[in-house]
Amino acid sequence: MSIPFRGLLWIGLGAILLFIGYNMYQISSRLPERSYSTFLDDLTDGDIVQVIITDGVITGTDSEDRRFTTYAPDLSTLLPLLRRHEVEIITKPSSQSSGFIRDLLLVLLILGGWMIFGTRKSRQSLQFARTKTYQRNRHNLPRVSFEDVAGISEAREELQEITAFLRDPAKFGALGGRIPKGVLLQGPPGTGKTMLAKAIAGEASVPFYSLGGSDFVEMFAGLGASRVRELFGEAKKHAPCIIFIDEIDAIGGKRAAQYRSGSNDEREQTLNALLVEMDGFTSHETVIVVAATNRPDILDSALLRPGRFDRRITLTLPDIRGRQKILEVHSGHVAIGSSVDFSVIAKGTPGFSGAELANLVNEAALLAARKGKTMVDLTDFEEAKDKIIMGLERKSVVISEKARRLTAYHEAGHAVLAIMLPETDPLHKITIIPRGQALGLTQQLPFDEQLTYSRTYLVNRIKILLGGRLAEELVFGQLSTGASNDLQTVSRIAYRLVCHFGMSSQIGPLACSDATDQPDGDGFTWRRSEQTRREVDMEIRTIVQTCYQEAKDLLEKNSTFLHMLAEALLVQETLDHEEVDIIHRCYLNHHREEQKKWAIVPT
The missing domain is CATH 1.10.8.60 (Helicase, Ruva Protein; domain 3)
Structure with missing residues (x-):
């Protein structure tokens, strides 16, 4: 018969109180100590009446009936002195009772604490799954409908069929149809996966059980699998209902292809339990599993097969x-x-x-x-x-006039190329007000949504990014660290242009990035040779250097426009696209006047 946790708690508390009480009693009943030299002086003066000797510890009584304790280092020389002064001597064997009691109480205290801690951990490990699973039930969640979910109309229409089935299962069952057991919502963060799952439950008015993938993984071995069984067991009792697992990649990642040390770890046990539970639904158990992830590429193939997650709905960024x-x-x-x-x-x-x-x-x-x-x-x-x-505006930062002028020409270099080059995003705003970590920013916004990009667009994007560094070089004859972020983006675009998009005439239409050095889902492996790596590096360098020279020539040709924009920035600090258009028209008028002046207007 096991002792209840409350009983163990009282036993442990009683042991603590006994231990504290016994030690306080020992402290309160302790006699005052007297030095051995003082004891000898009192003995010589005849003030000692009685002594009790126990293993060298002397408990004495003086002529004024005061009791004290001291320690005798050598009893063989002390006993003749006691006899000479006619002191009553009482000897007692050593007593271990006090030490035994103290040790016993200490052992009881440690044992009680261990029993309480062990019982509590055991109860936690047994009830942990139930606690987290049942905390979020349908009564605690606000009603969410499809009207609250906007910007993903295609995905919403796809899921309305599931809602209709939850409302009227018999309608679909009469025709022999079977509702999908699982729906996987995949897409970038913030695209409404969790909101969409809540909307399904809200529209169908069924219980909604929600957990994160990380909630199944704990420090206790086997606890994740137990939590999965607890969750599905509760859901079956309240069918029809929805189980929502957010960030399922935390437990649904690909398992080891072959045996390795520690392969049967907690995550794999949890995933195996999830696979078994999803296969265990009978025809009358209307339980739908909705999962969300932004990493569908790392999910185990057994989890994605038909019969588990029958439908995969991709949510994209809204147009x-x-x-x-x-x-x-x-x-x-x-x-x-x-x-x-x-x-x-x-x-x-x-x-x-x-x-x-x-x-x-x-x-x-x-x-x-x-x-x-x-x-x-x-x-x-x-x-x-x-x-x-762009980040928070830093109004308190102090910038020298030289740094401010350098920033103005840097941003103007970006803007000039953005206006002069074809197939680029329209200029939206230029500012030299420090925001975040940047001292200035040139912002471009597209008119229409772009799903694909041409090679011309990417190459011109590289030229625009190099415009700030080029403007510093042309105007001031020196370079600064202000173009570091631009150069990183330039290198990234050039690398992807060659290795991802196959837009290099030298390398050809091949995907030869480092990421493909590892086998993909189909077992395909591409291993680049050292010669191919060198050719890729040379092609990337050639593209960037060509863009650099062409952008430099364009900036030198429109240097007047560059100076006009920079001077306007120094005065206004921020220019929107309408103000930039006015400056651009003024520059074009000035350029035509110069051509007329030198009589070089084309016929």
Whole structure:
């Protein structure tokens, strides 16, 4: 019969109190100590009446009936002195009872603590899965519908069939249809995977069990598998329902292809339990597993086969129409001014995920509240967007006039090439106000969504990135560290242009990146020779150097435009695309006047 945890707790508490009480009693009953030399003086003066000797420890009584203790180093010389002064001598054998009691209490204390700790850990390991699984039930989650999910209309339509089945299973069963057992939502972070899973449960009005993949992996061996069984067992009791596993790649990663030391680890046991539970659904158990991940490439193939995750729905970053709908949804509880046009904001936020757009609305509302406004207007959204993209404005930083001029020409070099080169994204804004870690920024925004990029676009992108370094070299005759981030991006684009996209005439249409040195999902392995590596490096260097020279020639040809933009930046600090267009038209008019002056206008 096992002792309840509460009983063990009381036993341990009693042992602690006994141990403390016994030691306090020993301290309170201890006699005052007297030095051995003082004892000998008192003995010579005849003040000692009685002594009790126990293993060299002397407990004495003086003539005033005061008791004390001392220690005799040599009893053979002390006993004649005691007899000479007629002191009553009492000897006692050594007593081990006090030490035994103290040791016994200490052992009981340690044993009780071990029993309490061990029992508590055992209870935790047995109940850990149940605790985390049942914490989040349908009663604790706010109702979410498909109306709350915007920007992913295709995925929403795909999942409405599952919602309809959960509402009326008999309708599909009458025709012999079988609802998918599992749905895998894959896509970049912030694209609405978790929100979409909640919307399925909200629309179908069924229980919704949610856990993260990392919640199944603990320090106790076998606990993850136990938690999986507990979760599915509870879900079957409340079918029809939905089990949502966020970041399933934490437990669903690819298993070792062959036996290795420690291959049967906690994660693999948890994955095996998950595979067994997903296969164990009977026809009358309407339990749908919805999982989310942004790393579908590392998931185990057994997890992705039909019968487990029958459907794989890819969520992508929203397009311009999707971004507009997302902004409208998240702005529903915000006081929006009449000047706000969400189509304009959506156009200026390419590449933003749903979570980033929600953050944009929140930042705009906070900025408006900080300024004491009653409505959020377009300028608040623009400022919030600049804060998210470029970082917080550093108003307190002190910049010398030389560094400020260098930054102005650097950003103007980017802008000139962005305007003069074809197939580039339109210029949106130039600023030399320090934000984040950058002293300035040239921002380009595309008119339309781009799903593919031409070689001309990528090459011109390299030239634009090199424009800042070239402007510093042409105007000041020296280089600075301000182009370090630009050079990193240039190297990355040139590398991918050659090794990923096969756009090099020298290398040809081959994917020869280092990533393919490892076998892919189909077992294909590409191993680059040293000669191929050298050819790749030479081709990347050739592309960058060619872009550098062509961009330099273009900047030298339009040096007047470069100076005009830089001087305007030094005065205004920030130029939007309309102001840059005005300066560009002035430059073109000036250029035509110069041509007329020298009579070189083409016929």
